[in-house]
Amino acid sequence: MQSYNQPDATGHFGPYGGIYMAETLIPAVEELRQQYERFRDDPDFKAEFAHELKHYVGRPSPIYHAKRLSDSLGGAQIYLKREDLNHTGAHKINNAIGQALLAKRMGKRRVIAETGAGMHGVATATVAARFGMECIVYMGADDIQRQAPNVFRMKLLGATVVPVESGSRTLKDACNEAIRDWVTHVESTFYIFGTAAGPHPYPMMVRDFQCVIGNEAKVQMPEMIGRQPDAVSACVGGGSNAIGLFHPYIEVEGVKIIGVEAGGYGLATGKHAAPLTGDAKVGVLHGNKVYLMQDENGQIIETHSISAGLDYPGVGPEHCLLKDMGRAEYVAATDEEALAAFDALCRFEGIIPALESSHALAHAIKIAPEMGRDKVLLVNLSGRGDKDMNTVARIKGITL
Amino acid sequence: MSTLQNRIQATFDRLKATQRKALIPFITAGDPTLDMTVPLMHALVEAGADVIELGVPFSDPMADGPTIQRASERALKNGMTLRGVLAMVAAFRQQDAVTPVVLMGYGNPIEALGWETFAARCAAVGVDGVLTVDFPPEESHVAFEYLQRYDIAPIFLIAPTTTEARIAQVARLARGYVYYVSLKGVTGSGNLDVDSIAAKMPQLRQFLNLPIGVGFGIRDAETARQVAQVSDAVVIGSRIVQEIESSAPDRLLDNVQNFVAGVRAALDRKERL
Ligand SMILES: Cc1ncc(COP(=O)(O)O)c(C=O)c1O
Numbered sequence: 247m248q249s250y251n252q253p254d255a256t257g258h259f260g261p262y263g264g265i266y267m268a269e270t271l272i273p274a275v276e277e278l279r280q281q282y283e284r285f286r287d288d289p290d291f292k293a294e295f296a297h298e299l300k301h302y303v304g305r306p307s308p309i310y311h312a313k314r315l316s317d318s319l320g321g322a323q324i325y326l327k328r329e330d331l332n333h334t335g336a337h338k339i340n341n342a343i344g345q346a347l348l349a350k351r352m353g354k355r356r357v358i359a360e361t362g363a364g365m366h367g368v369a370t371a372t373v374a375a376r377f378g379m380e381c382i383v384y385m386g387a388d389d390i391q392r393q394a395p396n397v398f399r400m401k402l403l404g405a406t407v408v409p410v411e412s413g414s415r416t417l418k419d420a421c422n423e424a425i426r427d428w429v430t431h432v433e434s435t436f437y438i439f440g441t442a443a444g445p446h447p448y449p450m451m452v453r454d455f456q457c458v459i460g461n462e463a464k465v466q467m468p469e470m471i472g473r474q475p476d477a478v479s480a481c482v483g484g485g486s487n488a489i490g491l492f493h494p495y496i497e498v499e500g501v502k503i504i505g506v507e508a509g510g511y512g513l514a515t516g517k518h519a520a521p522l523t524g525d526a527k528v529g530v531l532h533g534n535k536v537y538l539m540q541d542e543n544g545q546i547i548e549t550h551s552i553s554a555g556l557d558y559p560g561v562g563p564e565h566c567l568l569k570d571m572g573r574a575e576y577v578a579a580t581d582e583e584a585l586a587a588f589d590a591l592c593r594f595e596g597i598i599p600a601l602e603s604s605h606a607l608a609h610a611i612k613i614a615p616e617m618g619r620d621k622v623l624l625v626n627l628s629g630r631g632d633k634d635m636n637t638v639a640r641i642k643g644i645t646l
Numbered sequence: 647m648s649t650l651q652n653r654i655q656a657t658f659d660r661l662k663a664t665q666r667k668a669l670i671p672f673i674t675a676g677d678p679t680l681d682m683t684v685p686l687m688h689a690l691v692e693a694g695a696d697v698i699e700l701g702v703p704f705s706d707p708m709a710d711g712p713t714i715q716r717a718s719e720r721a722l723k724n725g726m727t728l729r730g731v732l733a734m735v736a737a738f739r740q741q742d743a744v745t746p747v748v749l750m751g752y753g754n755p756i757e758a759l760g761w762e763t764f765a766a767r768c769a770a771v772g773v774d775g776v777l778t779v780d781f782p783p784e785e786s787h788v789a790f791e792y793l794q795r796y797d798i799a800p801i802f803l804i805a806p807t808t809t810e811a812r813i814a815q816v817a818r819l820a821r822g823y824v825y826y827v828s829l830k831g832v833t834g835s836g837n838l839d840v841d842s843i844a845a846k847m848p849q850l851r852q853f854l855n856l857p858i859g860v861g862f863g864i865r866d867a868e869t870a871r872q873v874a875q876v877s878d879a880v881v882i883g884s885r886i887v888q889e890i891e892s893s894a895p896d897r898l899l900d901n902v903q904n905f906v907a908g909v910r911a912a913l914d915r916k917e918r919l
Contacts, residue, residue, distance in 0.1 A: 270805035544758030
């Protein structure tokens, strides 16, 4: 097998990725690329990043054998990579710290972010407070409704949360607005992008920062079970928690890689957020060429997912390539399946997962019974579900 | 070079011979209604427009401020599509064979149609240039190949942040004219600074052999006049779209025409500042 080394020098993962940005921002992404190349292998940078991850985030995150859940399914053993135990409650903090350290070195005192579920917004507000930076978070007006606790957290942390009323009032529109802010304040501002998508170098840089997930797992699994798992799986919104787990396993033979997208009301309804599984056409949005949910005229269509963090029409370019290569398999879990998985983890293991992560769990619950009891499935539990209390209560018909 | 593409060049040659500057208004196709666009284009020409930039609406106009965002939303709600925009240009050309038309928008609707089909259709209906905001030279190889094959001018943006190396790169690819974005920000932002534009021109001229248009942030006739003194063309977008947005349907053409004619008069005024 030819060794896997992506992206190329121009930021392309095969035909995907690139730097599809307006001219005003091209010098900014070019500066970012140069600075990142300069610091990514710098011993001081790496040491500071590792130190923050250990002492501030609380890494390494443990791997937990969900034994009661596995027993109830009667098949493969499900193990959970506990990103939900990180400071701020999700994998997003890994990337936010990496980018904040870079911003600090580039002398940028103002950081901006887009957020869907609010976890990336909270992570960015957190690191901004930690490093003494001004922080503006753009969030779709609909997402502000469904993730209210996170909005309050961001404000407590000193961030300004700007509601975005345009378009579908969700994550993609928050991205548009953050890009508009960046183009207006390009010299003073660092855009802490929340997922492994966007213009080069973001997909590569975010992946690199998130690879701590897979790198830890690769050491932890042999310690726990004497070998690597049979499959690794994660939910895919933009794809950052997934690529962080998957990337270190790409060249590990015998490990299946499964990405789980948001199936919404079901792929057949068209109301979902699963560009890879739903065979969306390739298109260009937010700086990169990727599988993208769009109508026949190239307009981006409104997506639907119960989880704000997966409610996005595109997906990172590296996942597009892994799909084409056949190295990873992409599937979807519906809202209903995710909710059932959410309940199952609460009841069997005493862990309340994020609705995003519940999608990955839902697929594990689906396939585990078809696998032998000696098989091992490692699922990335990308975040905890505290933020989803309102959403879940509403669905269960309960007023809090 | 064929005569077709030369509508842009012929326009700038003619203006140069009479020492006038080009006035380039922008409107969004399909705003406020599908039926209004072609009459608006003719009204713009009558009021003194030299080139028309016709916006192709996109669901996610990241480089645009609120005014043009709203115009895009109205146009999309009216059912405007890229194919529909091309049909409008064909209708416009039935009565106007000389005014250059440049399509301006984002890449995805073109990607969805396919660059080859798009370029062929542009040539067939009489589009002269294409400006794709989110396709920088680095990502324009395919676009460039087909636009070149069908003799459509690729128009590129240059920003205050653009480095010299990139200006040189644009110079190798661009045809028709080059669009200098006069400020860091989205369309419709304020605080354009004429002095900094003037200061930038010598550097641009050193690399670019094409006419230079300046846009983003020009909101009145006097500013347009000042900008025109240091450039070859002024592009006015949000201010005209705002006029369209705020006009009653029966006053729309008159209001837009009055505004554009006012800018024209200021550009053509003989005495220097
Ligand atoms: C807990 C959690 N998991 C997953 C995601 C999806 O993002 P990504 O696909 O980049 O991991 C989010 C996004 O907000 C999230 O909060």
